[in-house]
Amino acid sequence: MPQDHRPARSVRLLLAEDQGMMRSARALLLGMEPDFEVVAQVEAGDRILEAALTSRPDVALLDIELPGLSGLDAAAELREEVPDCRVLILTTFGRPGYLRRAMEAGAAGFLVKDGPVEDLAKAVRLVLGGETVIDPALAAAALGAGPSPLTARERDALNAAVDGATVADIAAKLHLSESTVRNYLSSAIGKTGTRNRMEAVRAARQQGWL
Numbered sequence: 001m002p003q004d005h006r007p008a009r010s011v012r013l014l015l016a017e018d019q020g021m022m023r024s025a026r027a028l029l030l031g032m033e034p035d036f037e038v039v040a041q042v043e044a045g046d047r048i049l050e051a052a053l054t055s056r057p058d059v060a061l062l063d064i065e066l067p068g069l070s071g072l073d074a075a076a077e078l079r080e081e082v083p084d085c086r087v088l089i090l091t092t093f094g095r096p097g098y099l100r101r102a103m104e105a106g107a108a109g110f111l112v113k114d115g116p117v118e119d120l121a122k123a124v125r126l127v128l129g130g131e132t133v134i135d136p137a138l139a140a141a142a143l144g145a146g147p148s149p150l151t152a153r154e155r156d157a158l159n160a161a162v163d164g165a166t167v168a169d170i171a172a173k174l175h176l177s178e179s180t181v182r183n184y185l186s187s188a189i190g191k192t193g194t195r196n197r198m199e200a201v202r203a204a205r206q207q208g209w210l
């Protein structure tokens with residue numbers, strides 16, 4: 001049998017990606033690094049924390065757009081529950097608002113998905129060394145973009161409106177009165193410069209505010 005040249009203590013990785021082929025390919029490529037070991041793979045955001053508590057990864061590589069819970073929200077959970085785990089956000093959507101939210105959630109890095117695996121492996125090692133790694137083009141874009149004008153409650157209201165929910169549905173989901181929900185939606189529509197709640201959702205998503 002071939003000799004295993006892995007070091008005695010490999011870097012333990014958790015991968016969260018809803019596209020199975022991409023997740024498997026990334027796991028295979030990262031697993032070829034002599035000092036890396038992929039210890040958990042999940043396809044949904046609401047499974048990340050449980051997997052991390054079980055496998056105790058050193059670094060979690062999280063997609064943003066995940067079913068159940070976004071990678072950004074999962075990053076915030078990991079910061080509270082598994083503080084020794086460093087988080088790298090990987091995304092197709094290089095939006096400045098996402099970068100700001102990732103940093104607020106405690107992420108140590110933010111990279112676009114389509115970069116070479118060599119760059120990803122380097123980023124993993126850098127964040128383990130205590131550094132922050134951000135895609136240069138995205139960092140430049142973020143410097144020119146202001147913070148999200150939406151309050152937390154306005155974001156909640158827009159998120160709840162994503163599937164065309166009625167005001168009554170949103171109020172029930174958020175445990176708020178219908179008049180309060182209308183006020184939040186109206187304010188969000190005004191801040192995004194749109195005409196209705198669905199346009200506001202689209203505009204906020206394009207900016208990475210949701």
